[in-house]
Amino acid sequence: LGVLVNATGVSWVDGGPAVEMSIFGGKLQTTSGFTSGRGIITIRPNVTTASPAETAGKVESRSSAPAAGLPGVRVLDRVSEAGAAAPIEEAKIIIAGGRGVGGPDGFRIVGDLAEALGGAVGASRAAVDSGWIPYSQQIGQTGKIVKPELYLALGISGAIQHKVGMRTSGAIVAVNRDADAPIADFADLFIVGDIFEVGTALLDLIRARSG
Ligand SMILES: Cc1cc2nc3c(=O)[nH]c(=O)nc-3n(C[C@H](O)[C@H](O)[C@H](O)COP(=O)(O)OP(=O)(O)OC[C@H]3O[C@@H](n4cnc5c(N)ncnc54)[C@H](O)[C@@H]3O)c2cc1C
Incomplete structure (x- = not known):
């Protein structure tokens, strides 16, 4: 088969x-x-939305002979992935940072927003390749494919390789200081501005609302 x-x-x-x-x-x-x-x-997880089949499936029972000659597997140890943060594949809210955050310190506002909204932190490959955040958080063609209800992109241009990893998100909100960034073409809400100014204002608002 x-x-x-x-x-x-x-x-x-x-x-x-x-x-x-x-x-x-x-x-x-x-x-x-x-x-x-x-x-x-x-x-791959999250590339499609499951929907009920038009007709019920038919169960066919089949027996199979055990594969001959396969070696048995014994688990010797379990180790956690270094630097692993909250898993992003199942997150309902993702705040993602790109090259525009400017460095590892720039991810603080991304993390603060994720915490305030109860979401997970994601990243573009540019941020991962720069060593600002672990690969486990990379979204896109060579990273994870995600499908949250809200995807907030901070300082991400929206290259096709990134887009394929998040385009099926519910609502896409992007903050970018370049009004012509490609992400403007597929974001539901596009805010032209500095991510630190907009991010801090947003954080204050969320914190004020949640009391
Ligand atoms: C085979 C292959 C596979 C790839 N796989 C992936 C993948 O899985 N995931 C992925 O993401 N990419 C992938 N890439 C890379 C992809 O092509 C882009 O290079 C990458 O997505 C760019 O990341 P970025 O948007 O963070 O950076 P950039 O394209 O450099 O964009 C940074 C953005 O930040 C904005 N900005 C800068 N400073 C500020 C500020 N202070 N406030 C507001 N905005 C600001 C800029 O205007 C710009 O739009 C792949 C490429 C190849 C060739």
């Missing part, structure tokens, strides 16, 4: 699935199908 993993999209073409995958660290996008009639496809 063929297995296609971590699909970023699946469509039905000529009676079979056409499965899109991102490979070689996001450098290539491939479209694959099965040469035999059946196969297993696993989908």
Whole structure:
């Protein structure tokens, strides 16, 4: 049985699935199908919205012989990922920082807003590659795909590789001092301004409201 993993999209073409995958660290996008009639496809989290099937599925019971010769697996130890923060894949609110935060200290306002709103901190690859925040928080083609109800982007330009990781978010709010930043084209609310000025004003407002 063929297995296609971590699909970023699946469509039905000529009676079979056409499965899109991102490979070689996001450098290539491939479209694959099965040469035999059946196969297993696993989908990357958050790339699609689940909806009820039009008709009920049919359960087919099958037995399978245990695979011969596979070595047993024994867990020797468990270690936590260094610097791991709140998981972003399931977060309902994400505050993400990009190169515009200017450095590790700039992530303080991002973290404060996330804490005030009960959300998680995300980042663009530019911020991760600069060493300001761990890779576990990277959103995009070579990071996590997220689908929060609110995505607040601070100092992120909105490159396509970032967009593919957050475009299915409920409401996208972006703060950028460049009125022509690409993220303006797909944000629901775009604020032209300095992230520290806007972020601090927003934080004061949230804290005042939550008493
Ligand atoms: C194969 C491949 C895979 C990639 N995968 C990813 C990925 O998974 N995720 C990802 O994010 N990127 C990815 N990238 C990189 C992507 O192309 C962009 O380079 C990256 O997303 C840019 O990050 P950024 O928006 O933080 O930085 P920039 O593009 O430099 O944008 C910074 C923004 O901050 C604004 N700004 C600066 N200072 C302030 C301020 N004080 N107040 C307000 N606004 C300010 C600027 O106007 C600018 O718009 C990938 C690239 C390649 C080639």
